[in-house]
Amino acid sequence: MKGIQDYYHDHFAQCYGCGRLNEHGHHLKTYWDGEHTITKFIPKEYHTAIPGFVYGGMLASVIDCHGTGSAALAFAKQQNIELCEHNAPRCVTASLQVKYLKPTPIDGEIEIKGTIAKINERKATIVAELYAGGNLCVTGEIVAVLVPDNFGE
Numbered sequence: 001m002k003g004i005q006d007y008y009h010d011h012f013a014q015c016y017g018c019g020r021l022n023e024h025g026h027h028l029k030t031y032w033d034g035e036h037t038i039t040k041f042i043p044k045e046y047h048t049a050i051p052g053f054v055y056g057g058m059l060a061s062v063i064d065c066h067g068t069g070s071a072a073l074a075f076a077k078q079q080n081i082e083l084c085e086h087n088a089p090r091c092v093t094a095s096l097q098v099k100y101l102k103p104t105p106i107d108g109e110i111e112i113k114g115t116i117a118k119i120n121e122r123k124a125t126i127v128a129e130l131y132a133g134g135n136l137c138v139t140g141e142i143v144a145v146l147v148p149d150n151f152g153e
């Protein structure tokens, strides 16, 4: 299964959270599931907060890049971009809010579901729900801003 991150330009694919070219990173893949976006992640033992549970900063990191990936998917849809090669829109985080509802067990896959709450021509707000073992453990809200094509030129 390809994620939006497979379509980022090489220059924008170095991010620790979601860059496919960062050998130390999470290598997240975010894709559509109907009207929602999905990212899955399997925590490692060294992501521990207290034994058995995932470190909250790690969960925030995953929610962050799920948000920028979801925003990129939403902008691609808005702009009728057919994803191929490395033509995906790219977003940075303007704001990240996280609420920890329950401790997140470390032994198993985590699924993050995204909803595009708002979008205009440059900014998207994504609401995220993070589930472990089917239980909602963390929620998040990300404001992501589109990086212009000529950024840094």
Ligand SMILES: CCCCCCCC/C=C\CCCCCCCC(=O)SCCNC(=O)CCNC(=O)[C@H](O)C(C)(C)COP(=O)(O)OP(=O)(O)OC[C@H]1O[C@@H](n2cnc3c(N)ncnc32)[C@H](O)[C@@H]1OP(=O)(O)O
Binding pocket: 011, 012, 015, 017, 064, 065, 068, 090, 091, 092, 093, 094, 095, 120, 122, 123, 143, 145, 147, 151
């Ligand atoms: C890493 C550095 C990134 C910087 C540059 C991009 C380089 C591209 C390269 C590679 C891309 C891949 C990177 C990986 C991404 C993964 C996730 C991260 O870790 S990102 C790192 C953490 N985030 C930052 O360091 C952003 C620092 N902040 C900024 O650069 C600016 O403040 C920015 C771009 C977010 C907005 O600045 P404006 O001057 O371009 O635009 P204005 O007009 O201020 O905002 C645009 C819209 O966003 C809203 N906005 C801005 N800040 C907001 C905030 N904190 N909360 C809510 N809304 C906000 C504004 O109200 C405005 O909304 P309305 O279009 O008018 O509706």
